[in-house]
Amino acid sequence: MSDKIFINDRVRSSGHKWKVLFTCALANTCFTFVIGGVPAAALLLRDDYQISTPVLGMLMGIVGIGIAFGEVPWGMLTDRLGDRPILITGLTTTAFVLILTAIIINVVPIVYAPVTLFIGLLIIGLSGGSLNGSSGRAIMQWFDKDERGFAMGVRQTAVPLGYALGAVFFPLVSYKMGFVWSLYISALFCILFAFLTYLWVVDIDQGKSTETNGTAQKTESATHVFKQFAIWRIVVAIGLLCAPQFALMTFTMLFLHDFAHINIEYISAILFFIQISAGFTRISGGYYTDKKNNRAGFLKAVTILSAIAFFVLTLLTFFYGETPSTHLSWALVAAVLVAGVFILSWQGVGMTELATMAGPKSVATAMAMANTATFFILFATPTIIPWILNATSWTGVWGVMTLVCVGMFFLF
Incomplete structure (x- = not known):
């Protein structure tokens, strides 16, 4: 990639791609923080909200079901609208649902806590699934073909990092302050990276054709x-x-x-x-x-x-x-x-x-x-x-x- 990249009549140095990589990788981390954190707090959920083991097992898996069903529609939308708006939408929606779930769990009778968590985690999975394709597309745009493997490796490393951090901090915060505060903190991370996405992640104009593996790719539908x-x-x-x-x-x-x-x-x-x-x-x-x-x-x-x-x-x-x-x-x-x-x-x-x-x-x-x-x-x-x-x-x-x-x- 050349020293200068022209985007929407503005000039950015090629070093800007590292900001894009940082934002996209950590946006994935803050989402997998929730995916890895909720199962780690399973014992507290079971005791505090009187959730049976079968229902608890279902709650542990519902985020993944939401992600699985939301991935392809989000991916097609990203290829149509660009990665920046989808990243911002996914992060802000996930933050909103995390906050709303935490508030509702605090006010409803304890018998409705499992239903609240089920619906909240399902929607979190549906909205958070937008981050995978959109962050990957942003990285593929900003990095040359001889750098993309490294950049995608960094992004993929965000997944185990998020799991590991969630497994450590969710139980710690939940036991010290209550489970809802784990959700509030997760929402704060999502809002932070939505703001960084707004500042740093910009769609590069692909022009009439883009070189991939040395071959010009014609404009084609997603x-x-x-x-x-x-x-x-x-x-x-x-x-x-x-x-x-x-x-x-x-x-x-x-x-x-x-x-x-x-x-x-x-x-x-x-x-x-x-x-x-x-x-x-x-x-x-x-x-x-x-x-x-x-x-x-x-x-x-x-x-x-x-x-x-x-x-x-x-x-x-x-x-x-x-x-x-x-x-x-x-x-x-x-x-x-x-x-x-x-x-x-x-x-x-x-x-x-x-x-x-x-x-x-x-x-x-x-x-x-x-x-x-x-x-x-x-x-x-x-x-x-x-x-x-x-x-x-x-x-x-x-x-x-x-x-x-x-x-x-x-x-x-």
């Missing part, structure tokens, strides 16, 4: 991606490759504690290390593929390495089930670590490859398709795994995840 088999193939691959991610991050605590008899403190440290590593590998993977221009090769390599890691985990699980030992239990820990690092490393590169294939006029729609698939898999995975576990064993669970990784090699 909906053309629905007709492309190659786009659907990578959307399905992104969605399904999230299944081993969710399986590992959701069931590691149960697996290592109940099956391998590892202390909870150690498992928490393992999960924390995996999430921190995910941030590093997503950014470094994006930077590497920008320099080498080999995103497809990187994705194939990650699927194979992940398949090998899960296969080793499957074998160790089988042998530990036959003859348990301390050495094998710690070998299981090491296998979980390695599998986690590999399977969480590819998201930024995958989204960049999808956006590049879709072209500038359909970036948000394509990303929304992938995010819809991702969030449906997010809820299908923890639903199906108990059935696999009951029908087979932990060996069967990790074996199925191995096969998923192998299958995605051919889709990528």
